[in-house]
Every structure is written in structure tokens, then in C-alpha cells.
Amino acid sequence: MRKQIVAGNWKMNKTFEEADELLFELAEGIEPIELENVEVVICPPALYLEMSTDVGLENGFSVGAQNCSNKEGGAYTGEISAEMLKSLDVDYCIVGHSERRKYFKETAQELAEKVNLLLDNDITPIFCCGEVIEERDQNIHFQVVQKQIENSLFHLTDDEMANVVIAYEPVWAIGTGRTATSDQAQEMHAFIRQILKGKYGNELAEGLSVIYGGSCNAQNARELFAQPDVDGGLIGGASLNAADFLTIIKSVK
Numbered sequence: 001m002r003k004q005i006v007a008g009n010w011k012m013n014k015t016f017e018e019a020d021e022l023l024f025e026l027a028e029g030i031e032p033i034e035l036e037n038v039e040v041v042i043c044p045p046a047l048y049l050e051m052s053t054d055v056g057l058e059n060g061f062s063v064g065a066q067n068c069s070n071k072e073g074g075a076y077t078g079e080i081s082a083e084m085l086k087s088l089d090v091d092y093c094i095v096g097h098s099e100r101r102k103y104f105k106e107t108a109q110e111l112a113e114k115v116n117l118l119l120d121n122d123i124t125p126i127f128c129c130g131e132v133i134e135e136r137d138q139n140i141h142f143q144v145v146q147k148q149i150e151n152s153l154f155h156l157t158d159d160e161m162a163n164v165v166i167a168y169e170p171v172w173a174i175g176t177g178r179t180a181t182s183d184q185a186q187e188m189h190a191f192i193r194q195i196l197k198g199k200y201g202n203e204l205a206e207g208l209s210v211i212y213g214g215s216c217n218a219q220n221a222r223e224l225f226a227q228p229d230v231d232g233g234l235i236g237g238a239s240l241n242a243a244d245f246l247t248i249i250k251s252v253k
């Protein structure tokens with residue numbers, strides 16, 4: 001069975017004290033949950049990675065960064081390298097979130113470079129893809145997602161690709177309260193698996209976790225996660241509340 005993943009993307013939220021409190025609540029809540037085939041990943045702001053990995057190691061969850069540099073190291077003021085993340089026991093990193101593509105103009109080439117550096121440092125990229133509403137309205141959403149995946153991931157070898165997680169995040173559903181229906185999510189996830197199959201073969205495509213993101217919450221998670229090709233979720237707003245996030249974790253099939 002494919003690994004199910006529930007990742008919480010805190011984005012630029014929480015002061016140090018608030019982050020500390022949320023981590024404590026999560027640690028308490030996660031501990032009694034049966035996590036046999038579910039990996040929980042907390043992606044806090046970079047400042048809180050170290051305290052998060054400390055808590056995570058003791059309480060059974062992994063920690064992910066929200067971004068990393070596409071440079072290996074050196075004179076890049078303000079940047080954080082994949083190697084630095086690894087030195088803090090960070091195991092995952094979100095790459096190509098739509099907010100970074102939109103506000104920070106990240107290109108497909110830069111995303112490919114980040115993926116390479118993360119894999120070199122044994123960090124699993126959570127690669128985000130998804131169409132904007134105009135692209136769905138024009139019925140070109142499948143082509144858009146295919147291009148995003150091809151342009152930033154299809155240079156990878158089989159071994160490298162096997163260590164990537166893909167997050168389908170329709171941009172029109174992120175932070176809007178308008179989630180994709182479970183049919184829309186399933187349709188795109190099955191399509192993603194199909195294109196992976198074409199390039200990397202059946203076994204790899206069937207083994208890769210493809211998670212859904214976009215206004216996934218405590219109410220709709222169970223139905224989304226019940227879809228055969230939806231292997232968990234990337235959760236934004238609802239990951240900022242421990243009770244909601246814990247309900248989402250418990251919604252995994």
C-alpha cells in the first residue's frame with residue numbers, strides 16, 4: 001500500500017510562543033493515534049524548524065521546510081540551503097508552492113534545481129502542481145499540470161523520482177474555502193499517475209504518493225482521502241489548529 005501523508009503547511013503564521021504551543025498540542029494529540037501507514041509532516045516557518053524536529057523526533061512526526069534555495073551554498077543572503085535543512089534533521093521540503101510561483105516568480109528550472117539539491121541531501125521534495133481557475137475554465141488543466149511535472153521532475157532518474165511526493169493543489173482552491181470535489185481530485189490524481197506511468201513505468205507510478213491540497217479541512221478530508229489515487233493531503237489553514245489537523249490525520253484511509 002502507498003504511504004499516506006498528511007503535511008501541514010503553516011506558511012508565514014505563528015509567533016515563537018504560538019508555534020511552541022501548537023507543537024505541544026500536536027505532540028500530545030498525535031502520540032495516541034495509530035500511525036501505521038500515515039506519515040505526518042509539520043512544515044513550520046524556517047525559524048521554528050529546529051524546535052519542531054526536536055518535538056517531532058520524540059513524538060512520531062516528521063518535519064518539512066516550506067522552501068529551500070536553488071543554490072548549494074555561499075553568498076546568497078537570506079537563503080537557506082538543502083544541506084542546512086538536512087543538518088537540522090528536516091526530512092521533507094515543499095517545492096513550487098503556488099504562492100512561491102506567483103509572488104516570488106519561481107521558474108520551472110529553479111524548481112528542478114531545488115529538487116536536485118534536496119534529493120542530494122536525502123530530503124523528500126513535496127512537489128506542488130496545479131492550475132489556476134482560468135486554465136480549468138479553458139479545460140487545459142491537465143496539460144498545465146503535465147507540463148509542470150515534466151519541466152521540473154522528468155529529468156530525474158527512476159531512483160530519484162521514487163523519492164518524490166507530488167501534491168496536486170488547484171490554485172483556485174488554496175485558501176479560498178472552495179475545495180475541489182472528490183471526483184475532481186481523483187480525476188487529476190489518476191491523470192498524474194498515468195503520466196508518471198508513461199515515463200517511469202507502472203511499479204514506480206503505483207508506489208508514489210500523490211497528495212491533495214486546497215481548502216482540505218476536518219469536514220471534507222475523509223471523502224477526499226477515500227479516493228483511490230489520493231494519498232493524503234497538504235493542509236494550509238486547517239493545520240494551524242491542532243484539533244482540526246488531528247481530525248484530518250484521523251481521516252486517512
Ligand code: PEP
Pocket residue numbers: 009169173174175176177213214215216234235236237238
Ligand atoms: C496550501 O497552502 O498548500 C493549502 C492547501 O492551503 P489551504 O489548505 O489553506 O487551502
